[in-house]
Amino acid sequence: MKIAISGKGGVGKTTLAGTLARLMADQGRKVLAIDADPDANLASAIGFKIEEVAGITPLAEMTAEIEARTGAKKGTFGGIFKLNPKVDDIPDKFSLRRDNIKLLVLGTIPEGGGGCYCPESVLLKYLLRHVFLQRDESIILDMEAGLEHLGRGSTRGIDAFIVVVEPGSRSLQTARQVKKLAGDLGVKEVYVVGNKIHTPEDRRFIEENLADMTILGGIDYNQEIVAADRRDEAPYDVNPEVVQAVTDIYANLSRHLEKQNA
Numbered sequence: 001m002k003i004a005i006s007g008k009g010g011v012g013k014t015t016l017a018g019t020l021a022r023l024m025a026d027q028g029r030k031v032l033a034i035d036a037d038p039d040a041n042l043a044s045a046i047g048f049k050i051e052e053v054a055g056i057t058p059l060a061e062m063t064a065e066i067e068a069r070t071g072a073k074k075g076t077f078g079g080i081f082k083l084n085p086k087v088d089d090i091p092d093k094f095s096l097r098r099d100n101i102k103l104l105v106l107g108t109i110p111e112g113g114g115g116c117y118c119p120e121s122v123l124l125k126y127l128l129r130h131v132f133l134q135r136d137e138s139i140i141l142d143m144e145a146g147l148e149h150l151g152r153g154s155t156r157g158i159d160a161f162i163v164v165v166e167p168g169s170r171s172l173q174t175a176r177q178v179k180k181l182a183g184d185l186g187v188k189e190v191y192v193v194g195n196k197i198h199t200p201e202d203r204r205f206i207e208e209n210l211a212d213m214t215i216l217g218g219i220d221y222n223q224e225i226v227a228a229d230r231r232d233e234a235p236y237d238v239n240p241e242v243v244q245a246v247t248d249i250y251a252n253l254s255r256h257l258e259k260q261n262a
């Protein structure tokens, strides 16, 4: 299953992404987790050790690699570079590993605005397209609310597009925006996961306000998740409730996709 996770800042995208990655890996799947957030912290949400996290060089910062693969100088605009850079060896070559999980950290990808075709942006876009269309393992992409780094081509390979929300108007607004952007890229359905739910009213607030979207489930607000974050531990390792919630969400998603493909 190939899953992209988006949503407003701080709603819990990384918490969901890291927990899902661990869950799928424990179910025996090979997982490629991709951190596409410039402020990368998926590694610790998965449970990589501090020393491992410190040793990560985001792909966008691998200047020599980018120049060699694209034939263009990193950080330059326009110019001539290979339109078909080699990317297929990147996931295996540059990922951090733990059991069934490979983690790739993309780093800060310059946005394509203002006619910028920076080589690093082209390379990473190719990479995302490649992993979604060609790799045969499960993929979890943790990204920001903006979808600049996905093209129509790559969304064809995404089985589920999930937007995380919390019970507040702003994150719901972001969810609608994400739905619109994803729709523009050809994504038919955007699934919703509620997070930081305190009360039944919180749940209802989300359901009522996103009645036109499929809600896969919710994760309760839990102080242990915050505490785990402070200790750089994975929610998966310390909080059975979040594991159960994400297990249910995953089962629900699988059912939806089966129905869709039937």
Ligand SMILES: Nc1ncnc2c1ncn2[C@@H]1O[C@H](COP(=O)(O)OP(=O)(O)OP(=O)(O)O)[C@@H](O)[C@H]1O
Binding pocket: 007, 008, 009, 010, 011, 012, 013, 014, 015, 016, 037, 039, 195, 196, 197, 219, 220, 221, 222, 223, 225, 226, 229
């Ligand atoms: N269910 C929850 N209960 C309590 N705290 C939570 C819960 N989910 C996430 N958090 C906490 O909220 C903060 C933000 O979570 P997380 O990093 O997963 O969000 P994000 O959407 O990835 O944020 P960003 O936009 O910064 O990447 C973290 O401190 C995390 O521990």
Ligand SMILES: [Mg+2]
Binding pocket: 013, 014, 015, 037, 041, 142
């Ligand atoms: Mg995050």
